[in-house]
Amino acid sequence: MKLVVGLSGGSGIIYGVRFLEVLRELGVESHLIFTAAAKKTLVLETDYTVSQVESLATRVYGVGDIAAPPSSGSFKTDGMVVIPCSMKTLAGIASGYSDNLLLRAADVTLKERRPLILVLRETPLNIIHIQNMLRAAQAGAVIAPAMPAFYHRPKTIEDLLNHQVGKVLDLLGVEHNLFERWKGAKQ
Numbered sequence: 001m002k003l004v005v006g007l008s009g010g011s012g013i014i015y016g017v018r019f020l021e022v023l024r025e026l027g028v029e030s031h032l033i034f035t036a037a038a039k040k041t042l043v044l045e046t047d048y049t050v051s052q053v054e055s056l057a058t059r060v061y062g063v064g065d066i067a068a069p070p071s072s073g074s075f076k077t078d079g080m081v082v083i084p085c086s087m088k089t090l091a092g093i094a095s096g097y098s099d100n101l102l103l104r105a106a107d108v109t110l111k112e113r114r115p116l117i118l119v120l121r122e123t124p125l126n127i128i129h130i131q132n133m134l135r136a137a138q139a140g141a142v143i144a145p146a147m148p149a150f151y152h153r154p155k156t157i158e159d160l161l162n163h164q165v166g167k168v169l170d171l172l173g174v175e176h177n178l179f180e181r182w183k184g185a186k187q
């Protein structure tokens with residue numbers, strides 16, 4: 001399996017780091033596009049360096065490298081995940097304004113009818129955010145916000161990250177054991 005992974009400047013860059021770690025553990029090829037704002041949130045929100053995160057990916061492309069392979073539909077992939085997805089990147093995707101490689105790769109993913117999963121992060125939402133989500137969903141994107149669940153009784157931040165990452169893998173049909181599935185209420 002081969003995925004394009006976009007990291008953009010929403011809070012929760014740690015979701016993207018965990019996603020890349022899991023893809024590596026599962027042997028899934030990851031083609032990483034890291035925005036400038038995502039690099040900033042990485043430094044502000046975590047103790048990881050940009051090069052540590054980049055080393056988790058199979059290949060890394062500059063966000064300004066508009067001629068890189070993911071900018072073409074002829075570069076075959078099994079889909080793309082933007083994790084986290086900022087409201088600005090959502091706006092670019094929803095309007096088809098592909099002025100960087102991440103936005104172009106998302107546009108290509110939609111036009112080729114491949115899965116595009118957007119792990120959005122913002123609260124509260126204004127009407128522009130909500131309208132952009134609707135437009136992206138109508139174009140075929142899956143809106144999968146970073147929205148922690150508690151039915152699996154998380155004890156650590158890693159439990160919360162694994163749940164979100166596992167939900168994204170479920171959408172892509174990738175098997176994993178990142179969280180315990182709901183089996184109904186215990187007696």
Ligand SMILES: Cc1cc2nc3c(=O)[nH]c(=O)nc-3n(C[C@H](O)[C@H](O)[C@H](O)COP(=O)(O)O)c2cc1C
Binds near residue numbers: 040
């Ligand atoms: C620490 C930090 C946290 C941020 N959190 C969010 C957020 O949760 N959601 C969001 O849409 N933008 C957030 N932003 C703003 C985006 O980073 C900003 O809009 C940026 O231009 C997004 O660019 P990109 O989509 O190209 O990465 C945050 C910025 C910083 C510095």
